Amino acid sequence: MFYLNMNALLAMCGMVFVLMATRKWPQNKRILMLLFNLGFLFLWSGKLFAFYIAYTLLNYIFFVYLCRTPVWRKFAFALFILANIGAVILFHMLGKQGSASLLADGVMTLGIMFNVLKIIDALYFAYFFGKDGQAKVIDYVNYILFVPTFTSGPILKFRDFMADVKVPYKVDASQFEAGVKRIILGLFKKVVVVVWMTDLFNKVMDQELHTHQSLFLMIWFYLMIYMDFSGYSDIAVGFGRLMGITIPENFKKPFLSPTLTQFWRNWHATLGDWFRDHIFIFFSRKTPSKLMTAGLSIFIMTLMGLWHGFSWLFLIYGVYHGVIIAIENLLGKTTVIRRKVSKPYFYMRCLLTQALVVAAIIINLNNPDVVLRVYKGLFHLPF
Structure with a gap:
């Protein structure tokens, strides 16, 4: 959302140049980033700033408790996670009702959807590493409020961010060039390509739909979502790296995924990784059976569907993908290694995977009437 606002873009560009100008100051990345993150949110919205100061500091208290206290750790760990999940549910409900209250702020709602995943990742880190997982409040706040990934990811891992902030700011000429090119590519996707694709999509939707038009809309919408989300990720990756933070890739050639399991490792990869890491970790002490893995696949994909929105459509979307991935697990067909199979077979499997994705992609419109019409x-x- 921030990347479609010229003032926000200029502010982030300004932050990059300030970091470059103060690169000889060892603490510039940590302190100046904190001032930027807080100042940006304050100028964007006073409500947003006030909410996130309280929300972040409260969760930092939870984090410190898990790091330092041996008393009631398991209970506290579960309680803190449930409290944050409850916050997400509350925001979803308020957003759906269109409430004008403080909690229904659009940017706030988008922000909490991604930031709660980061908060839970930090809680996991604190719980499993204890005193060794401690972090200073300045670094924790920067992790949660890092502007380039605030509303739509990619989702940063706590341990990776903590490692990055400890390294002095170093961005050479080649890294600067690569970052700028990535930002320009992302802006071109979002401002030019997505706008044109959306206009054409709406024009076809206004017509009477026949087989070929519905097929076109489903494929076109799939490509449009890719351009939109990958464009945002390109900008986030570019600005993050210009600020000295390594942002993970969110899209890893998803169109060349020969199975649906591999597709979700390549499409919105940081979201898929998060759900796998934080669900399967409870079963890491022993190798799960195929049946258990299949069941977990359905459970995880259902959660991912509901994470996108609390509606029957997203529930169906998650179950649909979960069942197919479960079948791949049961049949031992979760992975196809390109170099070990023939080219025709590999590309046939990629085409089949894309067909399975396209078959349900229109559900992301989250409009029952429009989805049913398509x-x-x-x-x-x-004829």
Whole structure:
């Protein structure tokens, strides 16, 4: 959301140049980043600033408790996670009702969807590493409020961010060039390509839908989502790296995924990684059976669907993907190694995976009437 606002873009560019100008100061990345993150949120919205100061500091107290206290650690760990999940549910409900209250702020709602995942990751780190997982409040606040990834990710891992902030700011000419190019590519996708694609999508939707038009809309919408989310990720990666923070890649050639399991490792990769890391970790002491893995796949994908929105459509979307991934697990077909199979077989599997994705992608519109109209159009022959 921030990247479509010119003032926000200029502010982030300004931050990059300030960091470059003060690169000889060892603490510039930590202290100046804190001032920037807080100042940016304050100028964007006083409500946003006030909420996140309270929310972040409260969770830092939770974090410190898990690091230092041996008393009631398991209970506290579960309680803190449930409290944050409850916050997400509350924001979803308020956003759906269109409430004008403080808690229904649009940017706030988007922010908490991603930041709660970071908070839970930090709680995991504190719980499993104890005193060795402690972090200073300045670094914790920067981790949660890091502006380039605030509303739409990619999702930063706590341990990776903590490692980055300890390294002095160093961005050479080649890294600067690469970062700028990445930002320009992302802006081109979002401001030019997505706008044009959206306009064409709406024009076709206004027509009477037949088989070929519904197929076109489903494929077109899939490509449009890719351009939109990957464009945002490109900008976030570019600005993050210019600020001295390594932002993980969110899209890793998803169109060349020969299985749905591999697709979700390549499409919105940081989200998929987060759910796998924080669900499967409870089963890491022993190798799960195929049946257990299949069940976990359905559970995780259902959670991912509901994370996108509390509706029957997203529930169906998550279960759909979960069932297919479960079948891949049961059949031992979760991975196809490109160099070990023939090219025709590999690309056939990629095409099959893309067809499975396209079959349900229109659900992301989250509008029952529109989704049903597109699916009905598939069976409406033009003759």
